[in-house]
Amino acid sequence: MKTKQTIVLCVLLALSFYQCKDNKKLQTKDAPLTTVSTKSNEKQGQAFIKNDESKPTVLGIAIGSKDHTTLVAAVQAAELENALVNAGPLMVFAPTNEAFAALPEGTVENLLKPENKAKLALILKHHVTPGNYSKDFLKKFKHLGQASNENVSVEVKGDDVYIGGAKIIASFPAGNGIVHVVDKVILPKN
Helix, strand or coil: CHHHHHHHHHHHHHHHHHHHHHHHHHHCCCCCCCCCCCCCCCCCCHHHCCCCCCCCCHHHHHHCCHHHHHHHHHHHHCCCCHHHHCCCCEEEEEECHHHHHCCCCCHHHHHCCHHHHHHHHHHHHCCEEECCCCHHHHCCCCEEECCCCCEEEEEEECCEEEECCEEEEEEEEECCEEEEEECCCCCCCC
């Protein structure tokens, strides 16, 4: 019993000495002063780490698609890149450029303005839900809870699946979920 107590006491003393020694290093006059800047023109976060070896994330799939340049511009304007590369799983219902073009004239340009960032973010979050479900599996649902805190309806018409009125026209598995390409922008009620 005394041996265990002695060992524990020695370990605690060694840790205390080590910690005090490190604190002295921090307090010396000769130690260089390092400052960390929180402001940077370079975007930060896991969305901006280059990784050529793993399966692309839902964001990577959108960035690599010539049919989703408007969606990518909107995600960047709303600064949601890091949210779309997290571990997920995420289902992203990705409107095509044509889907954005079908909105009333000037809508996209207005949403991309900095003062409309919160509204744009809400609309984009309305296209994301947790999960990794195939188009066929989605046929079992009546509603999906979106990241916008609203639900969208799921309708099945023959082999077609509609999410909030938008038809799924293609699907691509991602490293952190799945991208379902849709033919309309799904607008939240609020």
